[in-house]
Amino acid sequence: MRELVYTGFMSLDGVVDSPGGTQEGHRSGGWVMDTPFVPEAFALKGEELESTTALMFGRRSYEAFAPVWKDSEDHAAYRDLPKYVVSSSLPEEALVDGWGTTTILRSTDDVAEAKTTAGGAIFIHGSAELARRLSEARLIDRYHLLVFPVLLGAGKGLFSREDLEKQALTLRDSTAYPNGIVKLIYAVG
Known part of the structure; x- marks a missing residue:
């Protein structure tokens, strides 16, 4: 079974949207x-x-990353990797074009099926709403978070606020940096 890993930047109060700019308003x-x-x-990103x-x-x-990352030298290692887009509406x-094989998955069940295919870890970048749905469906295996020393008060959160059954996480790695960023790597279960 392939691991599904969410990786992202998060504020101390759990906001994950617009870390690099105002694209989401x-x-x-x-x-x-x-x-x-x-x-x-x-360094986590390189690892x-x-x-x-x-x-x-x-x-x-x-839609935000593909046109930029396709030609970005910072993301050149991603060019030929297979990609999945989870969407019920994307045609x-x-x-x-020119950014590796891309497969559209239309449902959470399709994501579960993709995890059964041969290969290693599948990483989710950005995509807070997708990550939240997949977490609720118990499909995420690991979280790689860089938590920033800022409180934003509003914005998209990574985790559901629904009254769901508790999910235990196991801390696999953590490091605090002099600029206040904290790396947290959790395995689910």
Whole structure:
């Protein structure tokens, strides 16, 4: 069974949207850039590249990332990786050419089926609403979070606020950096 890993930047109060800019209309967009840069705090992203065998996005994150990441030298390692887009409405003709094989998954059941295919870890970038749905369906196996020392008060959260059955997490790794960022890696279960 392939692991499904959510990776992302999060504020201390759980907001994950608009970390690099105001694309989603969040008034505090770009909050990652407001934290002093410490290279070792972002080493997790390089480590993830080594174990990523496929990428998964929700429709909106795919539409935002694909045109930019396709030609980005910072994301060159992702170019030829298989990609999954989870969307009930994205048409096939909207997929970006020249960015590896991309498969549209139409449901949570399709995601569960993709986890049974051969291969290694599938990483989800951005895609807060997708991650929340997959967490509720008990499909996420690991969380890689860089928690930033900022309170935003509003924005998309990663985790559901529904009254759901408790999910135990096991801390696999953590590091605090001098700029206030904390790396947290949790396995589910």
